[in-house]
Amino acid sequence: MSTFKSTIKNMNVKDQAKLAQEASKHLALLSEEEKNEALLVIADTLESETDYILKENEKDLVNGKEKDFSEALMDRLRLTEDRVKEFANGLREVVELEDPVGEILSDWTLDNGLNVEQVRVPLGVIGMIYEARPNVTVDATGLALKSGNAIVLKGGSNAIHSNSAIVSVIHKALTKTKIPEAAVQFIASTDREAVGQLFTMKEHIDVLIPRGGGSLIKTVVENATVPVLETGVGNCHIYVDQFADLDKALSIMENAKTDRPAVCNAAETFIFHEAWLNEHAELVSALFEKHEIEVHGDEKAAELLPDVIPANEKDWAEEYLSLAVAVKVVSSVEEAVAHIERYGTKHSEAIVTENPDNAITFLNSVDAAAVYHNASTRFTDGSALGFGAEIGISTQKLHARGPMGLPALTTIKYRMRGDGQVR
Amino acid sequence: MSTFKSTIKNMNVKDQAKLAQEASKHLALLSEEEKNEALLVIADTLESETDYILKENEKDLVNGKEKDFSEALMDRLRLTEDRVKEFANGLREVVELEDPVGEILSDWTLDNGLNVEQVRVPLGVIGMIYEARPNVTVDATGLALKSGNAIVLKGGSNAIHSNSAIVSVIHKALTKTKIPEAAVQFIASTDREAVGQLFTMKEHIDVLIPRGGGSLIKTVVENATVPVLETGVGNCHIYVDQFADLDKALSIMENAKTDRPAVCNAAETFIFHEAWLNEHAELVSALFEKHEIEVHGDEKAAELLPDVIPANEKDWAEEYLSLAVAVKVVSSVEEAVAHIERYGTKHSEAIVTENPDNAITFLNSVDAAAVYHNASTRFTDGSALGFGAEIGISTQKLHARGPMGLPALTTIKYRMRGDGQVR
Incomplete structure (x- = not known):
């Protein structure tokens, strides 16, 4: 019998984004090994807390039945022991992916001796806005953490109990790792206004990724001043x-x-x-x-x-x-x-x-x-293309196009080392 | 004595963006040689039409004097024979830059024999929104055309005569090249509403690049649904x-x-x-x-x-x-x-x-x-970093960061070749 307690509080969205940002600074400096260890602990903890996750998922299923959801939607919501195992194995696959952070993309020395490196760094804080699939909670968190980013999760209200449970388990796991718990924020409020705040929080959130139907994506693109990675609509x-x-x-x-x-x-x-x-x-x-x-x-x-x-x-x-x-x-x-x-x-x-x-x-x-x-x-x-897990398929032209793996969650930084060079 | 006539008409902004988009499709298929030849013709024509450009520039200067512009602003507005020569030479330098279009960034074959190429392609249509410097008209056009993109130019009203004259000369030059005239659109209207239309024309414009002061950039970022490349504010x-x-x-x-x-x-x-x-x-x-x-x-x-x-x-x-x-x-x-x-x-x-x-x-x-x-x-x-001319310095994290050369004006496309592969 699980005695698990939820770590999810109904906080101010801005405060959550700030906490994520603060955590992202620590996370950006961790080694690949430290991040991989954390992902493995999360995977194990998800498996050992399967009972708790399924018990909470049941609440969403009961609610779905009351609201007469379609069988397709119920199927997307429904978790089983096997599905939780799949979540854990998905994280273990992310561990196998190459960490893009720290990669030197190019490197040259100017005539005056100034050394220039173009190095990959994490984006910082990713805002993930998604619909009924609880697997996105795990997949997106795994990819974000592996690439050194904090994540603010806003899942659909239909899966609120399942998602809260999953994030609570992730938080419990993170206490045993080098990654701060605050690196994974879950917005529990189903208040539309609270969500709208995410759209304009440019100082604290570096990118928004909407995953779901066309109308969700359209709402985010039209209302966000935070840069958006558009995903998924395929005609x-x-x-x-x-x-x-x-x-x-x-x-x-x-x-x-x-x-x-x-x-x-x-x-x-x-x-x-x-x-x-x-x-x-x-x-x-x-x-x-x-x-x-x-x-x-x-x-x-x-x-x-x-x-x-x-x-x-x-x-x-x-x-x-x-x-x-x-x-x-x-x-x-x-x-x-x-x-x-x-x-x-x-x-x-x-x-x-x-x-x-x-x-x-x-x-x-x-x-x-x-x-x-x-x-x-x-x-x-x-x-299918051999990139491993993806955060979505970009249908926009800027930043990333097509299936987005870990490098899409990074940016670059020019690192210059000199001995007093001036222009 | 110049007998040059302006080609600039006061058109509907949406129609201009559509014309640019149509032209961008031809432009995307041109060879590096064809694009280079066009840039050289533009450079020569700018030099041979210097009188006309200076005559039109004089109108902006008279207006600036009437409006009591600062000496710094007057200096940015003022064109001379030498400055026009610099414009032409700037284009000749762009000719020397490597064309990023068509570059195969990676290339692999799946186990089933499907060949995958990741190839650089132009973004399509670039919307350039800028303030008083007429040199941006030439520089941005040169970089856009070299990278296979059409451009919609919206310069500041203070330089309207100078910019119109430069674009008319560019149009005249393009009639002798493979690049359609319509690939360079100039918004002559100083109506704020007309400009605002650029912000939301996602179907026809692929990216907006604001260049100028912080308030211009803020206005574009806050109001645009077209993706924006933020440039230039440096504290x-x-x-x-x-x-x-x-x-x-x-x-x-x-x-x-x-x-x-x-x-x-x-x-x-x-x-x-x-x-x-x-x-x-x-x-x-x-x-x-x-x-x-x-x-x-x-x-x-x-x-x-x-x-x-x-x-x-x-x-x-x-x-x-x-x-x-x-x-x-x-x-x-x-x-x-x-x-x-x-x-x-x-x-x-x-x-x-x-x-x-x-x-x-x-x-x-x-x-x-x-x-x-x-x-x-x-x-x-x-x-300074050896990239050649730049379209601006990105202070955002997505797509391009730091000085943006020609590759920042491209995106990628996956090109797959098979013989009947299915999943």
Whole structure:
């Protein structure tokens, strides 16, 4: 029977951010070994306090049931012994990642003898704003601490008991390590005003990372004066060119649409070259039937495929995140690129073709974090690319683009050493 | 006699941003040679149209005189044949810089055969918001075009005739090159609302770069939803430690304060260790006297130095940008670091000491773009560090920190090539 007590207090958000900032200064100076030891202690403590975490999680589940949450949402909320074990193992994987802090990116000496080093340092304090998944509490904390940053966590109110419990366990673990407890702050208030304070606290918070649905991200981007790392909204397209190989096209469409429809690198629109679709309409509609995919298409799509719901503007722009797809028929690669330019979210875009010129046109002209030739958009993911755990997938151009691993949580500093040099 | 005609029309700001965006797509695909040729044509045309530029500049000068501008401001506004020549030569120097676009930053193949390239690409459209210096019009345009970006220029109304003339000459030059004229947009409207539109045009502008005084930068940061690269405010400190070498301390102070007091990497506050100042007060005050430096200090400074004006909160936070200095006396390196933490702008901070431990404490603990041991803060500058021309000095942590050369105007893109890979 767990006798665990919560360490979470309902504090002023500004005070919490200040505490995090103060802690970040100590954290920035710790060695990789000290940070790794702390992460391992957290992992062990999460496992040994599984009962407490599950008991608290139960409160969120009861609340979710009362509020009649969807099964998908309940599933995201639900913790089990195995899931807690996964959290712990996730931290152990972060221990294996290379610490970016202290890396000398370049190093030169001016003619006057002044030595210049460009060195990686932590950003400082990361503000994480997220929705119902309690795993973000652990994952984001692990990546922040490993890269020498303090973190201020603001999770969704639906997971408040689970998140509080997890953070309390992390705090308990940190008392046995070199990392100050204050380096992990959890905002317990569900008051909107309290959260809004995070948006403008430039003196104490170095970056805000929103993770969740499009409306959460939009709210943060529009209201924050603290710099934001935008993540995750993916209205991804697969363009099947006139010269697409049939097998590649079918398997890439199937994988990108049906493997995990709810993730951001899943495909939301298929763009077909008219000539290709004309020839292969039967196999394409068989694929749609096999997975019971709902098809929203333009007029030409409706001519060539059965059961097409007429598409409107919203269909072209929407992330369905389910077994639905928008279908656009074009007569050139340029037309496909123009459609993507208009409706894409600069996440992941693919062309299927055996024509090298069309591939090059697509890869060079489409402005997105990841552009693919003859592969599924599902590879835009830190673990798939070999970066290890990721803090999110950036769809912005500044600072970090695409899957963000540990280096995205750092900045640089010029360190100059002289013996009296003046200009 | 010049028969030059202005190409600047009073257009809708949104239309201009859209034109720039359209042009940026062509520009992104040009080769380094094509971009260099264009810059050389612009340089030559600026020289051959010097008469026209000076004639238009005269209008700004007449207006400045009527409005009783300070001599410093008039000097910044005033163009001469030599200054126009400097503009042209600045562009010729940009031609010599390496083009960052297309650089493959890393490149690997997954076990399944999918090839991954991380390649540098232009940001797209840069919005430049600046004050009275017409040279920014040329410098920023040169750096933007070389890095494959379109630019939307919004200069100060005081230089409106000079800037319009320069942009008209650039447009004339571009008609003879591969770069579309529309890649350089100049906002002629002095209407505040028109400018405000730039702040939120996320669909068409990729980054805003404000260059000018603190209040301009603050306005942009607080009102923009377009990502901002913050530049330039430098409340830089020189900390003269207990173990500072006398000659180094005096020459670094003199250089950092008096070489060019109006620039952002000039020193604004001297922090002295009490023991050191106690011993060398006479030579320090001789230095202040020699340059007629106005001293605002704390109580201990007033005890040790003559003619000290009592410093208030504003003095600690202010960029004097003139021959004035704030003086703080401390009893440890930690106290100096704490003062810098409270009042610094994270630009450039220096310690003068012969004690290696104090140097390390300072270099590691001070959070700034550039930290110096035994050298003047004046080296925080693209040309001093060997980067060539710079678009500004970033005082933020995300994307770029310190002097920003061409790579700061790029982002990356993952380019994936497969033969049907799925997850």
